[in-house]
Amino acid sequence: MPDPLNPLIVQSDYSVLLEVASPKADDARIALSRFAELEKSPEHVHTYRITALSLWNAASAGLSPQTVADTLTTFAKYDVPQSILVDAQDQMARYGRLEIVGTSATLRLTTTDVAVLAEVSADKNVSTLLGKRLDEHSYAVPMGIRGLLKQALIHAGWPASDVAGYQNSDALEFAMTARMRTYQNDAVAAWWADGSAAGGNGVLVLPCGAGKTVIGLAAASRAQSHTLVIATNMLAARQWKSELVDKSDIDPELLGEYSSEHKDIRPFTVATYQILTWRNPKTSENDPLEIQYPHLRVFRDHNWGTIIYDEVHLLPAPVFRITAEIQAIRRLGLTATLVREDGKEPDVFSLIGPKRFDAPWRELESQGWIAPATCTEVRVHLPEPERIPYATAAARDRYRIAATSKAKLDVLDDLVKHHRDDSVLVIGQYIDQLKEIAKRLDAPLVTGQTSERVREQRFGAFRTGEIPLLVVSKVANFSIDLPDANVAIQLSGAFGSRQEEAQRLGRVLRPKSDGGQAHFYSVVTRETVDQQFAANRQRFLTEQGYTYNIVDAAQHVWPERPER
Numbered sequence: 001m002p003d004p005l006n007p008l009i010v011q012s013d014y015s016v017l018l019e020v021a022s023p024k025a026d027d028a029r030i031a032l033s034r035f036a037e038l039e040k041s042p043e044h045v046h047t048y049r050i051t052a053l054s055l056w057n058a059a060s061a062g063l064s065p066q067t068v069a070d071t072l073t074t075f076a077k078y079d080v081p082q083s084i085l086v087d088a089q090d091q092m093a094r095y096g097r098l099e100i101v102g103t104s105a106t107l108r109l110t111t112t113d114v115a116v117l118a119e120v121s122a123d124k125n126v127s128t129l130l131g132k133r134l135d136e137h138s139y140a141v142p143m144g145i146r147g148l149l150k151q152a153l154i155h156a157g158w159p160a161s162d163v164a165g166y167q168n169s170d171a172l173e174f175a176m177t178a179r180m181r182t183y184q185n186d187a188v189a190a191w192w193a194d195g196s197a198a199g200g201n202g203v204l205v206l207p208c209g210a211g212k213t214v215i216g217l218a219a220a221s222r223a224q225s226h227t228l229v230i231a232t233n234m235l236a237a238r239q240w241k242s243e244l245v246d247k248s249d250i251d252p253e254l255l256g257e258y259s260s261e262h263k264d265i266r267p268f269t270v271a272t273y274q275i276l277t278w279r280n281p282k283t284s285e286n287d288p289l290e291i292q293y294p295h296l297r298v299f300r301d302h303n304w305g306t307i308i309y310d311e312v313h314l315l316p317a318p319v320f321r322i323t324a325e326i327q328a329i330r331r332l333g334l335t336a337t338l339v340r341e342d343g344k345e346p347d348v349f350s351l352i353g354p355k356r357f358d359a360p361w362r363e364l365e366s367q368g369w370i371a372p373a374t375c376t377e378v379r380v381h382l383p384e385p386e387r388i389p390y391a392t393a394a395a396r397d398r399y400r401i402a403a404t405s406k407a408k409l410d411v412l413d414d415l416v417k418h419h420r421d422d423s424v425l426v427i428g429q430y431i432d433q434l435k436e437i438a439k440r441l442d443a444p445l446v447t448g449q450t451s452e453r454v455r456e457q458r459f460g461a462f463r464t465g466e467i468p469l470l471v472v473s474k475v476a477n478f479s480i481d482l483p484d485a486n487v488a489i490q491l492s493g494a495f496g497s498r499q500e501e502a503q504r505l506g507r508v509l510r511p512k513s514d515g516g517q518a519h520f521y522s523v524v525t526r527e528t529v530d531q532q533f534a535a536n537r538q539r540f541l542t543e544q545g546y547t548y549n550i551v552d553a554a555q556h557v558w559p560e561r562p563e564r
Contacts, residue, residue: 008075016048028075035068041542055091056159060354065089096161107141125152147324150350167328169225169305172267176221178247188218190357202353203333207361208506209370212334213243216308219332225305229270232311237270277318293318306330323351337502337540361544370509373518375546379526380407380553402528403492404433411523411553418558419487426471429492438471447473477503483510490522501537
């Protein structure tokens with residue numbers, strides 16, 4: 001029943017307002033985030049939006065329309081518009097109304113709802129992908145069209161459930177020896193779906209530090225088939241190999257690496273998005289995909305049973321395209337956030353699979369699996385000599401001027417001094433800015449220009465405590481294991497990227513040996529686009545229950561901390 005003390009205001013335009021001050025706000029946020037997306041998060045009222053995709057993901061994860069309705073009505077301040085409850089039920093019922101069945105050689109699009117089949121077959125983008133009409137309830141699906149058809153169907157508003165199963169692949173038998181956490185087992189079980197035809201595809205969403213690599217390895221062990229892992233960089237890819245040797249009984253001779261240095265394909269092989277999407281400069285867009293991108297043949301030249309896409313939210317276009325053609329292979333996407341600034345979430349849904357598991361960050365924090373963290377936005381004023389260049393700059397150049405403002409350097413000095421006994425990462429977007437900072441702090445620097453050998457040396461020294469302070473570019477955003485890092489200071493980023501903000505906080509979320517807290521600072525130039533982008537960057541973390549304490553650098557004094 002509506003209650004004036006409740007935190008939610010549900011509106012007929014599918015927006016939901018959450019009043020942060022309500023004592024029920026945290027419970028409402030956790031329940032609401034399972035089927036709605038955060039849009040805005042100012043201080044007092046957060047705005048969520050219920051979308052078709054958010055409801056389809058909820059349905060695929062096993063959430064019922066009744067649970068959605070109960071959440072809205074239980075936490076609503078006023079009566080929930082009846083249209084919202086009815087439309088949510090209708091949208092969730094769309095998922096799986098169409099099914100792709102059969103084998104990879106004899107596929108069919110089928111449904112018991114003849115009207116739905118008539119609707120999608122009349123869609124110009126769907127109709128060109130369908131084969132012969134087989135009967136009143138089904139169409140043949142031509143070879144190699146399975147992924148493209150799923151893309152077309154989701155854009156037509158009818159996401160299909162793919163239960164056609166997978167091709168037989170070469171076996172790879174190994175067992176995990178590491179002890180799995182309960183939520184890690186739950187994530188693997190959600191992806192595998194008891195080995196049913198509908199299982200073995202989809203995305204698992206967990207915070208950095210929660211052990212996504214272990215989950216991926218356990219999924220590969222469950223599938224017992226030749227496995228290809230695609231990571232963001234070679235350092236991350238090699239971490240997959242070392243983790244597999246450390247946490248399973250696999251024979252190291254079965255591990256391969258496909259990189260610029262090695263083209264060694266084995267039953268369990270690691271590669272990177274960069275090598276797979278290297279484009280031959282002598283080709284044109286009219287050439288076949290695998291002529292333009294010769295390394296994509298790795299997908300087809302081996303009988304893979306499982307492909308794991310690490311940091312799946314970064315999936316580049318060529319990998320999307322090849323994935324559309326290899327739907328008969330089990331697919332697992334791993335990410336801390338499924339947010340894509342290019343709006344390609346529906347393509348991830350259709351080609352990798354729906355979101356199967358989503359672990360709330362704060363819930364894992366309360367259980368001690370990730371470190372508690374405080375987030376602070378430190379605001380500085382643009383210095384007078386920089387104001388005119390900023391005001392007269394082109395729109396795209398303004399962010400660089402604001403993000404690299406000299407005013408941030410004094411704040412950086414104060415923060416580094418304040419955390420002199422901690423393991424500190426200083427993170428930025430612009431290489432010239434980072435070089436200046438590394439020189440100023442007399443600290444090692446790791447960027448995309450740093451060789452793999454030197455990167456590994458510096459990351460290793462940071463892990464052991466030999467280096468307490470490290471300056472890093474975006475190369476450290478993803479899949480880098482730095483368990484003792486407990487402070488991150490962000491000076492600049494990729495404009496308003498929500499996923500990057502989440503990844504950067506994730507660098508300091510691994511549980512600390514002393515049980516200590518993590519600190520994440522974002523230094524922002526006020527009254528500039530830097531401040532606007534910062535607000536957007538913080539949206540995903542706000543949805544996870546984090547709040548940013550905003551301080552003015554000119555008025556704030558960082559207290560002395562006792563020696564540890």
